[in-house]
Amino acid sequence: MIKSILNAIKNLFSKPATINYPLVKAPKNGEARGLILFEEPKCIWCLRCEEVCPPGAILFTQDRSSFNYTYHYNPYLCIYCGECVRVCPDKAQALSQSIEFAPPCIDINMNDTWFELEKEAVVSKEECKELKKSKKEEILNA
Ligand code: SF4
Numbered sequence: 001m002i003k004s005i006l007n008a009i010k011n012l013f014s015k016p017a018t019i020n021y022p023l024v025k026a027p028k029n030g031e032a033r034g035l036i037l038f039e040e041p042k043c044i045w046c047l048r049c050e051e052v053c054p055p056g057a058i059l060f061t062q063d064r065s066s067f068n069y070t071y072h073y074n075p076y077l078c079i080y081c082g083e084c085v086r087v088c089p090d091k092a093q094a095l096s097q098s099i100e101f102a103p104p105c106i107d108i109n110m111n112d113t114w115f116e117l118e119k120e121a122v123v124s125k126e127e128c129k130e131l132k133k134s135k136k137e138e139i140l141n142a
């Protein structure tokens with residue numbers, strides 16, 4: 001009992017074990033899995049990383065004219081699990097994981113913007129699929 005009281009008093013005056021992330025930058029740890037790095041020239045656009053990402057921190061939107069994909073990454077949703085790096089095909093190796101964590105977030109609306117992008121990622125891909133289909137039909141019927 002006395003030991004618990006002493007511990008409680010000690011804890012009152014000791015530094016908290018937690019930090020106010022993402023407002024404060026997280027400390028580095030040599031073994032930590034951190035931010036995801038993307039090398040666009042290596043990407044083969046298989047979209048596997050988007051499919052496996054548990055919190056949806058990777059998104060691809062698609063251009064309705066060129067059908068090209070654009071990669072988007074949200075470091076504040078990322079849980080640093082490394083699944084995206086694991087599934088990225090060996091022949092591409094377009095993703096890697098640094099030991100850096102996300103810098104403090106200055107945009108408090110960042111996740112709202114991200115959820116809009118999430119909708120666009122779904123809609124743009126569906127529309128591109130339909131556009132490709134109708135273009136193919138046009139060619140076949142010409
Ligand atoms: S490390 Fe995990 S959470 Fe972060 S982008 Fe990759 S799959 Fe998603």
Ligand code: SF4
Nearest residue numbers: 043044046047049088
């Ligand atoms: S898994 Fe790798 S190659 Fe496939 S889309 Fe993602 S980054 Fe590109």
